């Protein structure tokens with residue numbers, strides 16, 4: 001059953017009892033069952049593919065898919081009671097495992113020794129076999145004569161669809177009561193957000209362009225910088241004796257909200273500072289009511305820097321214990337420009353001096369506390385996507 005299109009709040013139930021499938025399925029089912037690739041011919045290994053597909057192999061080898069089960073963040077969470085220790089994590093992060101009979105909520109056998117043993121399927125994460133091999137056949141969206149001579153090909157149009165990616169890239173939590181079902185808010189919603197755009201493109205058009213098997217995403221600083229833009233400007237408001245600062249962040253060609261992917265982890269912050277030379281404070285303490293001065297209605301008075309805006313979708317209490325309203329989703333939508341306007345009342349003694357206004361857009365793989373609790377270096381988990389600055393002579397508008 002193709003179930004990738006499930007929507008938030010929907011409860012879906014799949015049977016985990018084996019059915020007599022005519023041939024091994026192409027699509028993944030959101031981790032509910034371990035992939036059953038059929039009896040893979042032992043000659044098909046990733047290294048065997050490498051012999052003829054050097055380029056795809058090298059790209060995949062450097063990708064997050066390759067390291068999906070061995071990166072520190074995943075390893076730590078998989079081994080932590082409560083967060084991990086479930087078959088379903090492995091079903092998506094290293095599909096070529098032999099856990100087919102486990103329920104998704106079951107603890108995989110021999111879990112504690114797993115990283116000591118380092119079986120091949122674990123080291124390879126999401127690999128050529130998981131996406132391309134079923135039984136003794138190679139899945140492809142086309143079959144050239146040369147390809148058919150090299151290996152038996154099974155034409156699988158599914159491979160070319162967003163649903164194929166969404167089999168792993170869209171899911172909500174599972175329940176202990178019905179371990180073979182998913183319920184509640186989506187924790188990754190790539191497909192739903194993608195369909196919202198109705199842009200007609202596929203995941204592949206951006207993430208697998210020209211067959212680029214790096215399948216880059218948030219870890220790729222260039223891709224992020226290319227997708228996001230930042231602007232800052234400032235003007236003097238004589239009536240309020242204040243600087244009015246505007247910061248704008250905009251999203252270009254992206255197939256889903258930004259940041260995409262995992263809601264629990266990824267977010268952006270926009271960090272703005274307004275100060276004089278050598279970090280001197282410009283601030284007047286007296287309150288200002290901006291709401292009546294023309295042009296400043298939407299501005300917020302700010303007196304502490306840096307001012308930090310959060311753009312993300314921090315979900316509420318983790319999955320099944322979650323009750324109440326979902327947290328707001330403040331991520332950006334494709335094509336959107338979001339503006340933040342700050343009103344900065346200026347101390348009379350600073351009039352005539354120059355204010356320096358700096359803004360930085362940060363990408364966060366996960367928050368500081370979580371990074372520390374996983375033993376990761378915080379600096380490796382966040383970086384600046386874009387930075388801009390401008391100056392304003394206080395008391396003058398030219």
Ligand code: HEC
Nearest residue numbers: 049053056057060065126127128131141159160204210211
């Ligand atoms: C995450 C899934 C995934 C993984 C992992 C993966 N592929 Fe692919 N591969 C695809 C998809 C999807 C297509 C393109 C389908 C389409 O658009 O026609 C593709 C296309 C290809 C093609 C056709 C030519 C091209 O580059 O577009 C080759 C050859 C190929 N893959 C080989 C490999 C090899 C070898 C590996 C392992 C080193 C690998 N793939 C790993 C999903 C994957």
Ligand code: HEC
Nearest residue numbers: 044048049051052128132138139140142143144146147150
């Ligand atoms: C003996 C060499 C050889 C090996 C080994 C090999 N391939 Fe291929 N493969 C080819 C050739 C040749 C083509 C055709 C390339 C073309 O037409 O441009 C091809 C094409 C493909 C295609 C695209 C289908 C098409 O018609 O272009 C995919 C997908 C693919 N291979 C995947 C794999 C995977 C995955 C493995 C490892 C399990 C693998 N191949 C192992 C030689 C090989």
Ligand code: HEC
Nearest residue numbers: 064068092093095126165168203207215216217218219220
């Ligand atoms: C078998 C499950 C599976 C399938 C199928 C799959 N992915 Fe992934 N993908 C993952 C996992 C797991 C990760 C997380 C890797 C990690 O731990 O960082 C990931 C990571 C990614 C990333 C993030 C890379 C980065 O730099 O941050 C992108 C982009 C991505 N996949 C795109 C795709 C696309 C496009 C497809 C379909 C052609 C696809 N994936 C199919 C499981 C899958």
Ligand code: HEC
Nearest residue numbers: 165169190194203206217218227253254255258259260261
């Ligand atoms: C129009 C281009 C485009 C399309 C279509 C698109 N993406 Fe993306 N995707 C991006 C860009 C650019 C980023 C980097 C910005 C961000 O993190 O959101 C990204 C980021 C991601 C990430 C975040 C990786 C991380 O490290 O957290 C994942 C996962 C992802 N995309 C999966 C998908 C899937 C699955 C589809 C199809 C359902 C898809 N994308 C469609 C452009 C696209």
Ligand code: HEC
Nearest residue numbers: 030031073074077078083084088089092168169171261262
């Ligand atoms: C339905 C498939 C699926 C299941 C089930 C799943 N994941 Fe993931 N996971 C993904 C995908 C896809 C990504 C990549 C999202 C992104 O890059 O934003 C990911 C990302 C992650 C990351 C972030 C890695 C990084 O790059 O920082 C961690 C950690 C993680 N998963 C742990 C787990 C654990 C632990 C479980 C089990 C409780 C689990 N996952 C279950 C598909 C899955």
